[in-house]
Amino acid sequence: MTFKLAASPHSHQRRTTQQVMRWVYLALIPGLLTLIYFFGWGVIWQLGLAITTAWVAEAICMALRGRPIGFAWRDHTALVTAILLAISIPGLAPWWLIVIGTAFSIVIVKHVYGGVGQNIFNPAMAGYVVLLISFPVQMTSWPLPAPLSQFDLSFIDSAVLIFTGYTPNGFDLEQLRMGADGMTMATPLDSLRTALNHQLTMGEALQQPIFGSLAGIGWQWINLAFLLGGLVLLKVRVISWHIPTGMLLGLAIPAAIAWLFSPDQSVSPVMQLFSGATMLGAFFIATDPVTAATSNRGRLYFGLLIGFLVFVIRTWGGYPDAVAFAVLLANMTVPVIDKYTQPVAYGHGERS
Amino acid sequence: MSYKEITWQGLWENNPALVQLLGLCPLLAVTATVTNALGLGFATLLVLVGSNITVSLVREWVPKEIRIPVFVMVIATFVTVIQLLMNAYVYGLYQSLGIFIPLIVTNCAIIGRAEAFASKNPWRRSAFDGLMMGLGFTLVLMVLGGIREIIGNGTLFDGAELLLGDWAAALRIELFAVDYPLLLAILPPGAFIAMGFIIAIKNSIDHYREQRAAKPAKEVTRARVTAQ
Structure with a gap:
């Protein structure tokens, strides 16, 4: 019998770039439809x-x-x-x-x-x-979400x-x-920031008509739709779970700590997760294979860093949403993350 | 070094902004308009000529060990002179340039020329070197300022009357009307991006010239180098 010798890599990714990208925009469709429904x-x-x-x-x-x-x-x-x-x-x-x-x-x-x-x-x-x-x-x-x-x-x-x-x-x-009362309304995150800057408590800020049961009207459904699309991408293994999980945890944990300490002055974790571009960022933007970290451990750190930066910039920064800035800042750290999370090849390292 | 060579070095081959990449701080910070760029470039030019002449004249008497502090003192003196002159005669420009006039002291292009050229050459050549380096710097500032002003505001020579007197208000050209200025071009990131493109263009011109100048391969003549 003959042994067939095959050159590495031994596991194959049969998808071309085009197929990966096709999955990405197919998975964007639910989010896109809700976006059209709410914003025209x-x-x-x-x-x-x-x-x-x-x-x-x-x-x-x-x-x-x-x-x-x-x-x-x-x-x-x-x-x-x-x-x-x-x-x-x-x-x-x-x-x-x-x-x-x-x-x-x-x-x-x-x-x-x-x-x-x-x-x-x-x-x-x-x-x-x-x-x-x-x-x-x-x-x-x-623009105002359709119901308003x-x-x-x-x-x-x-x-x-x-x-x-x-x-x-x-x-x-x-x-x-302008809404029915002739007042221009900002996005949910923007209104919260303004309200908190005006010394209103969270409870008072949430009285504004833009907020729904979970987060902002419209925005909560859009985020849920992007979450759905993202889960599809996870299921078909176009993206791995490390970056989205890292980013959502990185955002939710500090948000939860801040919220537990002073629920009146901080945005609740649920609101953070389902407002703005959180879900879009976690599943579709941060997971860009080119600019994200390479190893699985590195991806987790990369995601955590983005989530934490989103929290920091949303809380203390000058702009209402932060996903874009956080992603760009984290992109800069990728070479360092890659350097320190390089996996040890089999047979090398301490435990061999 | 001949005067022709000094000119070529200052304006192109060894341009302080494009090749040495010195003085980037004022270069990137104040070049939002051509007028600002021209004002700062002119101020730097005067300081450079003055400091080069002085450094060259005193070069025999300055001990090697303390030359840097001496050069800095000379440069600081000239910068103070320029700053007071600008404060007196072009006050509007003085205000719009702000902190970047005193900061000319820290412009590495100036101390670099004092160290690399003026401290080793007679004063006439040093003065000429200062003039050419300053012109090279000013030209790059103006190109960068022009690009940023056109992209950002759609104008050229906006506010030139601050520098040149009232007649210069006629110089203002409005290339196209913008309702919303492209802030990116006016803010420092735009300067970095535009600067990168200018350097890339300069390098590609050099590359092209090299390719054209590449002579047919020379005949190799071997010389006997081993001693008998």
Whole structure:
């Protein structure tokens, strides 16, 4: 009998990048649908703009670098970057916002560093941070979730608003964001921060109409939908459990400690977990295989660090949500994490 | 070193901002507009020429061991002179540059030239070297300021009257109207990104020139090196 000798690696990952990316955007669908339900058709237009920009930018970059364009299009990573960025920004933001952000993500964050697999920072989140720093007003103008809004924009109305700044009826975004009482409402995390800064207790802050049974109206369902999509990704083993678990624990533990000590002045852990971009960040953004840590132990630390940073920035930082900043800061630590969590090869190390 | 060589070194080959990467702090902090860039570049240029001449003149009498403190004192004197002059004559610009005028003292490009060139060369050449290094620095500042001002605000030479007098208000060019300035370009991160691109362009030009200048392989002539 003959022994067949096969070269390493001995275990195979049969999925191509394209298949992995396809799973990622399939798993985003439940979150996307709830997002459209609560924040209107604008989300679809933002998606279209983002994907178009990403493809054009990718083609231009590949042409400049003298590489085959089709190759970059086929791996679908630009598509996922575009989708993540499009669902991170307010649905009715002006069209140039998403175009600038996506172009920055693809050209500067991805291709200047050498294209797929070479980037240090998560492209979608770097683009998001560029937009948030450059255009803070547009980036925090979230429309009201559908149950609170007094306007119902059609598909075409949303497009007219995104491209011209006014709906066909002459309303601008600021007017659309007003509730029935004529007051503009901020996102749940933003309202909490403002309320706490005004010396209100948590109980008083939660009286505002934007809060539902679990977290903010709309936002809780969106986060649950992203959680569902994330669990699907876990189930089909596109991502491992280490980063999401790490991030959620890293956020929930300090939040729980703060909440137990002073429930009146701190945001409850449940609210932290189901508000803003927590679930999207934990399952879809932090798990980017390129910019996250490599080993399983490293991934756990990486996730914990992101969660903890989210808590710190949400509590004491200058911006209402923190996932993007936390992910970028953690991206910087990845080389160090990788260095100290490198697994010991079989037969080496102390116990051998 | 010939004057031509000094010019080439200062403006391109050994440019303080693009190649030596010295003085990045003011470079990145104040180049939000062309006017600020020009003001700071001009101030640095004057300090550089003055300190180079002085250091070169006293180089025979400064003991090697304490040369750095002496150079710093000379530079600090010139910076103080420039600061007082700017305070007196271009007050608006003085205010918009703020702390970065006194901080010229810590600009490594200046002490670097004192140490590397002026302390070893006669004063005329040192003065010329200061002029060329200062011009190289100023040009990079202006290019960077121009890029950031165009991307951030869509204008050029905004506020030039602060530096050049009232007639210069006519210099202001509005390339396109922006409703919302792109803050990233105006804030320091934009300066880092733009600077990276400028350095990359400079390197690719050098690369291209090298490739063109690459002569056909020389005939190898072997010399006998072993002694008999």
